[in-house]
Amino acid sequence: MPIIRDDRFEAGDWLKQFDLSSRHAFFDERVVDFLHELSRRLMKDNDARHYPDLVTFAYFCRKANLRTLSQQYRDAEYRSGWGTVAHIAPSNIPVNFAFSLVFGMLSGNSNIVRMPSKAFPQNDIFLRAFDGVAESETFRSIAVGNVFIQTARGSAKLKEIVAAVDGLTVWGGDATVAEFRSLPKKPRSVELYFPDRTSSAVIDASAYSALETEQKTKLARDFFNDTYLVDQNACSSPSQIFWLGEPAAIAKAKVDFWHHLDEELHRQDFRLDTVARLDKFLDLMNAIRTTGGTLALNRYSPDIWCIGQSLPKETRLRFGQFAEIDVQAPSDIAAFLRPQEQTLTYFGLQPQALFLALQSGSANHAIDRIVPIGKALDINPFWDGKDILSLLSRRVEIVEGRENAAISATALASFQN
Numbered sequence: 001m002p003i004i005r006d007d008r009f010e011a012g013d014w015l016k017q018f019d020l021s022s023r024h025a026f027f028d029e030r031v032v033d034f035l036h037e038l039s040r041r042l043m044k045d046n047d048a049r050h051y052p053d054l055v056t057f058a059y060f061c062r063k064a065n066l067r068t069l070s071q072q073y074r075d076a077e078y079r080s081g082w083g084t085v086a087h088i089a090p091s092n093i094p095v096n097f098a099f100s101l102v103f104g105m106l107s108g109n110s111n112i113v114r115m116p117s118k119a120f121p122q123n124d125i126f127l128r129a130f131d132g133v134a135e136s137e138t139f140r141s142i143a144v145g146n147v148f149i150q151t152a153r154g155s156a157k158l159k160e161i162v163a164a165v166d167g168l169t170v171w172g173g174d175a176t177v178a179e180f181r182s183l184p185k186k187p188r189s190v191e192l193y194f195p196d197r198t199s200s201a202v203i204d205a206s207a208y209s210a211l212e213t214e215q216k217t218k219l220a221r222d223f224f225n226d227t228y229l230v231d232q233n234a235c236s237s238p239s240q241i242f243w244l245g246e247p248a249a250i251a252k253a254k255v256d257f258w259h260h261l262d263e264e265l266h267r268q269d270f271r272l273d274t275v276a277r278l279d280k281f282l283d284l285m286n287a288i289r290t291t292g293g294t295l296a297l298n299r300y301s302p303d304i305w306c307i308g309q310s311l312p313k314e315t316r317l318r319f320g321q322f323a324e325i326d327v328q329a330p331s332d333i334a335a336f337l338r339p340q341e342q343t344l345t346y347f348g349l350q351p352q353a354l355f356l357a358l359q360s361g362s363a364n365h366a367i368d369r370i371v372p373i374g375k376a377l378d379i380n381p382f383w384d385g386k387d388i389l390s391l392l393s394r395r396v397e398i399v400e401g402r403e404n405a406a407i408s409a410t411a412l413a414s415f416q417n
Contacts, residue, residue, distance in 0.1 A: 003115060003127070003148045003149065003150055004147060004148065004149045004150070005149070005150045006150065006151060006152055009149050009150070009151055009155070009157055009158075010151075010155065010156065010157045012157060014147070017144070017147075018110075018144050018145065018147050019110075019141075019144045019145060020084045020110045020112065020145060020147070021083060021084065021110060021145075023110070023141055023145060024081065024105070024108050024109075024141070024142075024145075025079075025080060025108055026073070026076050026077075026079035026080060026081070026106070026107060026108045026389075026393050027066070027070040027073070027076055027106055028108065030138075030139065030141070030142070031105050031106060031142065032063055032066050032067075032070075032106075033063075033138075033139075034105075034133060034134075034139050034142050035061040035063075035066060035102060035105070035106075036061065036062060036063035036066070037133045037139075038058075038061055038129055038130060038133050039058045039059070039060075039061035039062050039063075041129040041132055041133060042054060042055075042057070042058035042061075042125070042126070042129050043055070043058045043059075045125060045128075045129060047121070047125050048122070048125050048129075051094075051095075051121070051122040051125070052225045052229065053094060053095045053122060053225075053229065053230075053377055054094075054095055054122040054125060054126065056095075056377070056378055057095050057098055057099065057126070060099070060102070060378075060379075060380070061102065066106070069106075069381065073389065073390070075395055078395050078396045078397075078398065079107075079108065079393040079394065079395050079396075080108045080393060080394060080396075081104075081107055081108025081109035081110075081392070081393055081394075082109060082166040082167045082190055082392065082393070082394055083109060083110065083165070083166030083167070084109060084110045084111070084112065084164075084165045084166050084167070085104045085109045085110070085111050085112070085165060085166065085167035085168065085169060085190075085392060086111075086112045086113075086114070086161055086162055086165045086167070086168050086169070087100040087101060087104060087111060087112070087113045087114065087169045087171075088114050088168070088169065088170040088171060088172060088176065088180060089113065089114055089115060089116050089171055090116065090171045090172050090173075090233075091116050091117040091118055091172075092116065092118055092230075092231070092233045093116065093171075093230055093233060093234050094116065094120035094122045094123055094230070095120075095122055095123070095126065096116075096171055096234075096379065097113050097114075097115055097116060097123070097148075098123075098126050099379040100113065100169055100171060101113050101146065103169075103381055103388045103389060103392060104167075104169070104392060105142070105146065106381075106389055107388075107389045107392035107393040108393055109166070109167065109392060109393075110145040110146060111145070111146045111147070112146075112147050112149060112161060112165065113146070113147070113148050113149065114149050114150065114151060114158070115148050115149065115150050117150065127148065159183055159184075162180065162183045162184075162185060163183065163184045163185055163186070164186070165185075165186075165189065166186065166188070166189060166190065167189060167190040167191070167192075167392060168180065168185065168189060168190070168191045168192070169191075169192045169194075169388075169392070170191075170192070170193050170194065171194045172194070172195070173195065173196050174195045174196045177193045177194075177195040180193070181193065190391060190392065192386065192388065192391055192392070194235070194383065194384050195340075196235065196340060197235035197236070197340050197341070197342035197343075197384070198235070198239060198240070198313075198338050198340050198341055198342065199235065199236050199237060199238045199239065199240075199341065199342050199343040199344065199345070199376065200238050200239070200240040200241070200242060200333075200336075200337070200341065200343075200344050200345075201223070201226075201238035201240070201241050201242065201344070201345040201346065201347075201373060202241075202242040202243075202244060202327075202330070202333060202344060202345075202346050202347075202349065202354070203241065203242070203243055203244065203253070203257065203346075203347045203348060203373075204244045204245060204347065204348030204349055205243055205244060205245035205246075205249040205250045205252070205253035205254075206245050206249050206253075206348070207347065207348025207349075208253045208256070208257060208347065208348060209249065209252060209253050209256070216256065216257070216260045217260055217263070217264070219257075219260070219347060219373060219374075220257070220260040220261045220263065220264040221264050221374075222372075222373050222374025222375075223261060223264075223373055223374070224261065224264045224265070224268060224270075225374055225376075225377065226238060226345060226373060226374060226375075226376035226377060227320070227376075228265065228268070228270055228303075228320060229377070230377065231272075231276060231318055231319050232317065232318040232319065232320075232321075233318060234376070234377055235342050235343075236342055236343040236369070236376040236377060237376055237377070238322070238343070238345055238376065239316075239317040239318075239321070239322060239323065240310070240311075240317075240322065240323045240325065240336070240338075241306075241322050241323070241324050241325070242325050242326075242327050242333050242336070243324060243325070243326050243327070244327055244328070244329075244330065244348075244349070245328070246328070247326065250326050254306075254324070255300075258300035258301070258304050258306070259300070261300075261304060262300065262301040262303070262304060265301070265303050265304075270303060272303070272319055272320075276318075276319050277319070279318065279319065280305075280318065280319040280320070280321060283315075283316055283317055283318055283319070283321060284297075284305070284321065286315065286316070287307065287311055287315045287317070290311065290312045290314060290315050291309075291311065291312065295307050295308075295309065296308035296309060298324075303319075303320045304320055304322075305320060305321045305322070306321075306322050306323070306324045307321070307322070307323045307324065308323075308324050309323065309325070310323060310325055310336050311323050313338040313339060313340065329357070330349065330353070330354050330357035330358070331357040331358070333357070333358060334357075334358050337358075337367065341367055341368075342367070342368050342369060342384065343367075343368065343369040343370075343371060343376055344358075344367050344369070344370050344371075345371055345372065345373045345374075345375065345376050346370065346371075346372060346373065347372065347373045351370045351371075351372075354370055355367075355370055368383075368384055368385045
């Protein structure tokens with residue numbers, strides 16, 4: 001299934017190839033079978049194995065996982081899609097568009113997905129697998145009910161589509177969200193917005209120091225996947241690191257942790273391009289400007305820069321820059337959480353205890369997710385505090401009146417006799 005790009009998209013002739021009307025039930029068997037086959041193809045693809053985010057997506061689409069997920073919706077038989085949903089994916093995050101598509105499919109909708117403007121190898125791998133499964137006549141309704149597009153910013157045709165579809169899901173920065181909020185839409189159009197967010201990580205220094213070398217290497221790889229894999233552009237990638245423990249233990253753990261991360265960067269052959277290096281310096285200069293003074297900067301390696309203080313909420317850190325904050329108790333973290341905080345990844349702590357500790361602070365409303373380090377990018381249908389599958393589907397309410405209930409009881413008694 002080729003991507004409908006710029007000029008052809010604007011012409012609109014591609015619409016004739018598709019039947020963009022809802023035709024599947026909530027967690028429809030055919031959709032589940034399609035996604036399971038897509039998962040199987042991706043897990044057998046040697047190229048896909050090089051991309052942890054793509055592997056995570058493939059595991060999510062396994063039939064066993066989807067069956068477990070469906071059991072959380074006891075009213076599934078009364079749910080159906082709204083019709084056609086347009087999905088606006090972030091330009092700088094791979095695979096996010098694929099999760100958004102799957103959420104639209106599982107909730108019973110047809111989908112128009114705007115792909116990222118930046119090229120990512122894993123997206124090409126995904127499309128190759130998707131096309132391979134969609135070629136089967138069994139899945140023809142899925143092939144003609146889902147389309148991938150790429151458009152220029154400010155596309156007139158895209159604005160027409162937004163005005164015509166039954167639902168809109170926007171993943172992007174605050175400016176992108178504001179742009180799409182302002183566009184005309186159907187009166188009953190369902191709108192989901194996922195704007196700019198920030199995230200943090202917390203590491204118990206003593207628990208870290210107790211690890212074997214192999215375990216420290218794995219934790220460094222997990223942290224790499226949360227951060228450097230997407231240049232910290234994901235809203236769930238931590239830019240703020242909390243170190244928990246006594247000062248001496250923290251100082252020792254920091255040096256060891258960043259050393260193992262630097263080794264991981266070399267294993268991954270990590271390199272920033274020229275533009276990213278310039279943006280990294282600009283982010284640092286902006287951090288200095290927002291604080292109105294100097295920063296305590298530790299350069300653990302050319303690609304690991306740590307600022308030894310908290311920063312104003314509007315400060316953006318990317319490309320291997322982190323603010324480090326030492327705390328003595330989990331409850332101390334709450335005071336440093338930013339209003340737009342989304343995810344807190346952790347190591348060496350119990351998540352439930354961490355959740356309870358954060359409730360004692362004034363920022364207990366800020367966190368949407370508490371997940372282990374290495375799971376920051378694992379998208380699921382519960383995101384930013386929203387149940388996406390519920391919101392992208394409509395539920396039919398059936399209320400039985402007293403008279404009908406009495407008739408039903410009489411009929412049941414007769415049947416039993």
